[in-house]
Every structure is written in structure tokens, then in C-alpha cells.
Amino acid sequence: MHVKSATFIKSAVRPDQYPAAEHPEIAFAGRSNVGKSSLINTLVNRRHLVKTSSTPGRTQLLNFFDINAEAVFVDLPGYGYAKVPARIKSTWGPMVEKFLSTRRTLRGVVLIIDIRRRPKNEESNLINWLLEAAIPVILVLTKADKLSKNRRINQMKAISGDLGIPADNLILFSAKTRQGLADVWAAIDHLLKPE
Ligand SMILES: Nc1nc2c(ncn2[C@@H]2O[C@H](COP(=O)(O)OP(=O)(O)OP(=O)(O)O)[C@@H](O)[C@H]2O)c(=O)[nH]1
Numbered sequence: 001m002h003v004k005s006a007t008f009i010k011s012a013v014r015p016d017q018y019p020a021a022e023h024p025e026i027a028f029a030g031r032s033n034v035g036k037s038s039l040i041n042t043l044v045n046r047r048h049l050v051k052t053s054s055t056p057g058r059t060q061l062l063n064f065f066d067i068n069a070e071a072v073f074v075d076l077p078g079y080g081y082a083k084v085p086a087r088i089k090s091t092w093g094p095m096v097e098k099f100l101s102t103r104r105t106l107r108g109v110v111l112i113i114d115i116r117r118r119p120k121n122e123e124s125n126l127i128n129w130l131l132e133a134a135i136p137v138i139l140v141l142t143k144a145d146k147l148s149k150n151r152r153i154n155q156m157k158a159i160s161g162d163l164g165i166p167a168d169n170l171i172l173f174s175a176k177t178r179q180g181l182a183d184v185w186a187a188i189d190h191l192l193k194p195e
């Protein structure tokens with residue numbers, strides 16, 4: 001998609017706060033600080049559409065963004081950050097699960113993994129849950145600029161093995177160098193296509 005306009009619609013916690021379900025949606029999920037907001041900013045070519053932060057766990061709401069009045073991107077709050085208070089942690093699951101399981105305009109989820117880390121149960125559980133719910137998943141390994149080419153390839157193989165997903169299905173990405181941008185867009189465009 002050629003992005004002509006990208007604007008913040010609103011934040012929400014509960015379904016009655018979601019914006020009207022008018023356009024196909026893509027949600028972005030991943031561990032706190034993994035680079036979800038940076039990926040969205042890179043995709044829409046706006047440096048500051050979505051607030052990014054070096055302090056993990058800042059985004060605690062579902063944030064909806066309109067793209068060209070054609071599609072909606074949803075920045076999901078990050079999971080798995082230890083310093084988030086238990087009260088907030090316990091609301092993450094139900095808030096995100098409610099959204100993912102009830103939003104009829106949702107076309108797929110971009111799951112973002114830091115290429116330097118090995119996926120844990122949170123990632124496997126989310127992937128399995130999405131597969132069961134028949135929600136397509138795009139897997140993105142981000143911060144590719146942080147590793148040498150050799151280490152990138154090794155990590156890609158290791159993560160592919162951990163998740164039981166062919167390495168060909170993992171997209172290497174960097175918000176810093178914009179490596180992989182066209183690949184992520186191609187995968188998103190594919191999900192946004194009318195059936
Ligand atoms: N080098 C490098 N840094 C990145 C990349 N993507 C994100 N970052 C940095 O990682 C930090 C976190 O990025 P965010 O995009 O705010 O991450 P997030 O997943 O939205 O974080 P929360 O909303 O707190 O869960 C920021 O300091 C970014 O500049 C990347 O591809 N390469």
C-alpha cells in the first residue's frame with residue numbers, strides 16, 4: 001500500500017471504546033520494547049506517528065491508527081515486561097484476547113520478535129492461540145541491524161527451530177536501516193486484499 005495518510009484514531013481498552021469496524025485491520029503484537037511502534041512508524045513512513053520509547057512497557061492501551069481511510073493498524077501493548085505492575089499485567093491478557101477474538105475486521109497479526117532473543121512461551125502460546133482462532137500471523141524478526149550477518153542467519157535458524165516454523169516464513173526487519181520493509185508490506189498487503 002502506498003501510504004498517503006496515517007492518523008491516530010483513538011486508544012481503547014474495552015470493545016465499546018473501539019472505533020467503528022469499517023476497514024480491515026492489522027494488529028501488531030510483541031514483547032515490551034521489541035519495536036512494535038517503531039515498525040508501524042517505518043511502515044507508514046512517519047517518524048513520530050506512534051510514540052516510541054526506550055522505557056519498556058509504556059503502551060498500555062490498544063491504539064488505533066487510520067491508514068488512507070482504507071485500513072487500520074492497531075498497536076497492541078507489549079507483554080512480558082517485569083516492571084509493569086501486576087495490576088496492569090493481569091489486564092493485558094483479557095484486553096488483548098478480547099480484541100483478537102471478537103474483532104471481526106481483524107485480518108491478521110504481525111508478531112514482532114527481537115532477533116537477538118530466543119522466543120519464549122509467550123510467543124509460542126500467542127502463535128498457537130492465533131492459529132487455533134484461524135487468525136493469520138506475520139512473523140517479523142526486528143532489530144536485525146544489531147547483529148552481524150552470520151549471527152543474524154544463526155539466530156534466524158534457532159528461532160525457526162524454537163517455533164517450529166520454516167525460516168522462510170520469518171521476515172528480517174530493521175527500523176533503523178529499513179531492511180525488510182518491502183517484505184513486511186507485501187505480507188500485510190496480502191492480508192488486506194479483499195477476499
Ligand atoms: N537498532 C534498532 N533499534 C530499534 C529498532 N526498532 C526499535 N528500536 C528501538 O527500541 C526501543 C523500543 O522501540 P518501540 O518501538 O518503542 O518498542 P515497542 O515494542 O513499541 O515498546 P512498548 O510500546 O513499550 O511495548 C526504542 O529505543 C527504539 O528506538 C530497530 O529495528 N533497530
Ligand SMILES: [Mg+2]
Pocket residue numbers: 036037038051052053059075
Ligand atoms: Mg509501543
